[in-house]
Amino acid sequence: MxxxxxxxxxxxxxxxxxxxxxxxxxxxxxxxxxxxxxxxxxxxxxxxxxxxxxxxxxxxxxxxxxxxxxxxxxxxxxxxxxxxxxxxxxxxxxxxxxxxASSASEAMARGRTCYDHLAGQLGITLKSGLVGLGVVTAELAVTEPGMVWLKELGFEPSQRQVSRACLDWTERVPHLAGAAGAHLCRVFFERGWVRRIGSGRAVVLAPAGEQAWRELGIV
Amino acid sequence: MxxxxxxxxxxxxxxxxxxxxxxxxxxxxxxxxxxxxxxxxxxxxxxxxxxxxxxxxxxxxxxxxxxxxxxxxxxxxxxxxxxxxxxxxxxxxxxxxxxxASSASEAMARGRTCYDHLAGQLGITLKSGLVGLGVVTAELAVTEPGMVWLKELGFEPSQRQVSRACLDWTERVPHLAGAAGAHLCRVFFERGWVRRIGSGRAVVLAPAGEQAWRELGIV
DNA sequence: GGGACGCTTCGGTGCGGGCCGAAGCGTCCC
DNA sequence: GGGACGCTTCGGCCCGCACCGAAGCGTCCC
Missing domain, CATH: 1.10.10.10 (Winged helix-like DNA-binding domain superfamily/Winged helix DNA-binding domain)
Structure with a gap:
């Protein structure tokens, strides 16, 4: 046996x-x-x-x-x-x-913070929009016009690496991390475009955020 | 958690x-x-x-x-x-x-030895036949004519309890144990009416056994 | 480069538990 | 009753392993 x-x-x-x-x-x-x-x-x-x-x-x-x-x-x-x-x-x-657990998992898959940036389906949406706008390349490198775009949103380059790829665990594709990703996430929270739901790391795009993202051309 | x-x-x-x-x-x-x-x-x-x-x-x-x-x-x-x-x-x-395992289990359920007597569906068949012949009561007590019937098959009363009820685990009903059950099982083996199959405790009623049981009125 | 941070490796400690043999108890056979 | 047998309890042994703190390494931030 x-x-x-x-x-x-x-x-x-x-x-x-x-x-x-x-x-x-x-x-x-x-x-x-x-x-x-x-x-x-x-x-x-x-x-x-x-x-x-x-x-x-x-x-x-x-x-x-x-x-x-x-x-x-x-x-x-x-x-x-x-x-x-x-x-x-x-x-x-x-x-x-x-x-x-499963309902919490679904909310997490829709959107969450990954340390200091956005992840989940929301993070993928953001990345796709930025690629479409030409802010970053498909490999998540910030372009020249992309840097201008970021500075308009208050981004200030520091010694920290501007952009990094972070593999999204639920979506299996990389999303935007690094200084730019962290800055955007912080700005989105400050302006009330995204807000936390539940007690964990899950986040959701607020109505104001939907409108703002449309105006910016992200979605 | x-x-x-x-x-x-x-x-x-x-x-x-x-x-x-x-x-x-x-x-x-x-x-x-x-x-x-x-x-x-x-x-x-x-x-x-x-x-x-x-x-x-x-x-x-x-x-x-x-x-x-x-x-x-x-x-x-x-x-x-x-x-x-x-x-x-x-x-x-x-x-x-x-x-x-499951095929071995099926064979075991059809018939097996329980220490020194027959069990499984074969044991139940034997018990039902003996009850029908009036050899034992439904409570597995040997009757007067039943003792005569047993002696014709070579049974000799000893100090060992003649009959006992043994709960059959696969059939969930009691079958015949004790000295009578052990003697019958031994006789059946000696006469080639039942024989072992596989390496375990599984047994099967041989063709000669089927005929003999019919002649005895067990089935 | 300096400092913070996350992870890993390495001793060392202590507890839990798997194992056995011996002894004891209840059951069964003769 | 005597003896065989199956199971259980008990004491003791020993291995495995969960745990920690300290030290070291690689990564990241500034």
């Missing part, structure tokens, strides 16, 4: 409270950084690092290194399904939580 | 090689004794006893005490489904093994 050893192995990955808490947090479909998960589970960063390595090697999680960050996410829907079935077995209270 | 603790708990039950081997053996749907499982997994009887207690308390197994034996079986189809999904995740070789 050798095939039960594999079962014991994957069960062992989920048998730890901390690792289970990681997976539960990741059930929303987003990618979390190692530190976020460590804080969430209440363990030291070093402990979380080791747990994540085991979960990734076990095939439950996939990771994505970006700068000094380590993003992790569930390896796919099959992992989410496995967790769902086990949680369903463990307790009858899994259903309402799952509903809340 | 309190509901993930329950998940970690049930995962912990399956995270051990020995306990996983127990569950894998029980996936055939039969009830196993503690000793059988201990031998199967290669651990001491004391170790198996503790594991079984944990699995029963965790709700994965149900137990049934019968005399000095402790029968355990999966708590239900939902447990089997959980194990199937976890095994499917763990490895791609789960499917053929599952098939083998």
């Amino acid at each position: 050798g095939f039960m050893e594999g079962l014991a192995q994957v069960a062992g990955l989920l048998a730890d409270r901390t690792r289970a808490a990681f997976c539960g947090a990741l059930l929303d479909g987003r990618a979390w950084t190692a530190r976020e998960l460590a804080v969430h589970a209440g363990v030291a960063a070093s402990t979380a690092s080791e747990h994540l390595t085991r979960l990734v090697e076990g095939g439950l999680l996939v990771e994505h290194r970006q700068g000094r960050h380590r993003y992790v996410a569930l390896a796919g829907p099959h992992v989410a399904e496995l967790l769902e079935s086990m949680a369903a077995f463990a307790g009858p209270d899994a259903r309402p939580r799952s509903l809340r | 309190g509901f993930m603790e329950g998940l970690a708990q049930v995962a912990g039950l399956l995270a051990d090689r020995t306990r996983a081997a127990f569950c894998g053996a029980l996936l055939d749907g039969r009830a196993w004794t503690a000793r059988e499982l201990a031998v199967h997994a290669g651990v001491a009887a004391s170790t198996a006893s503790e594991h079984l207690t944990r699995l029963v308390e965790g709700g994965l197994l149900v137990e049934h005490r019968q005399g000095r034996h402790r029968y355990v079986a999966l708590a239900g189809p939902h447990v089997a489904e959980l194990l199937e999904s976890m095994a499917a995740f763990a490895g791609p070789d789960a499917r053929p093994r599952s098939l083998r």
Whole structure:
């Protein structure tokens, strides 16, 4: 009965409270950084690092290194399904939580902040609009006229890299990060064009924002 | 995220090689004794006893005490489904093994030995026939004419209890055990009326047995 | 370049638990 | 009753591992 050893192995990955808490947090479909998960589970960063390595090697999680960050996410829907079935077995209270999590996940996919810039479908919309306006190239490099456009919105070049590509985890395409992306995000918040919803990182484009983006030619 | 603790708990039950081997053996749907499982997994009887207690308390197994034996079986189809999904995740070789197990289980359900007597559908058929012949009552007590009938088949009363009811795990009804049941089973084997199939406890009624049972009025 | 930050590696600690053998108890056979 | 058998409890051993803090490395900001 050798095939039960594999079962014991994957069960062992989920048998730890901390690792289970990681997976539960990741059930929303987003990618979390190692530190976020460590804080969430209440363990030291070093402990979380080791747990994540085991979960990734076990095939439950996939990771994505970006700068000094380590993003992790569930390896796919099959992992989410496995967790769902086990949680369903463990307790009858899994259903309402799952509903809340999925609705929160949808809001997050529509729009969220990624550290200091916009991500999600909203971030992709912004990027597409900027590319269409010629502010940035398809590779997210700021053009000459793009810099003028940015300065009209109060952007001041600093020593920080003007633009960077940030891989969007839910959309699987890069969006605008760097100084320009951070500045735009800050301006959008200051002017009330975007606002946070819920308790997390989810954001939504306000009616005033929709009109302003149309006037700017973003949408 | 309190509901993930329950998940970690049930995962912990399956995270051990020995306990996983127990569950894998029980996936055939039969009830196993503690000793059988201990031998199967290669651990001491004391170790198996503790594991079984944990699995029963965790709700994965149900137990049934019968005399000095402790029968355990999966708590239900939902447990089997959980194990199937976890095994499917763990490895791609789960499917053929599952098939083998289920076919072996079918053979076992059709007929098997229960220590020294017949069980499964074959055991139920025998019991029904004996009741119809008036050899035993519906409560499996041997009647006066039944004792004569048994002696014609070579049965000799001993100090051992003549008849006992043994709960059939696959059929959920009692069948004939005790000295009479053991004697009949031995006679059937000696005369080639039943024979073993496969490597386990599965047995089948041979053609000669079918004819003999008809002549005796059992079927 | 300097400083902040996120992550990883490495010792070291402590607890949990899997395992066994021995002893004891209840059941069954003769 | 005597003996065999199955199971359980108990004590003890030991391995695994979850955890932390300190140190080091790479990245990012200014």
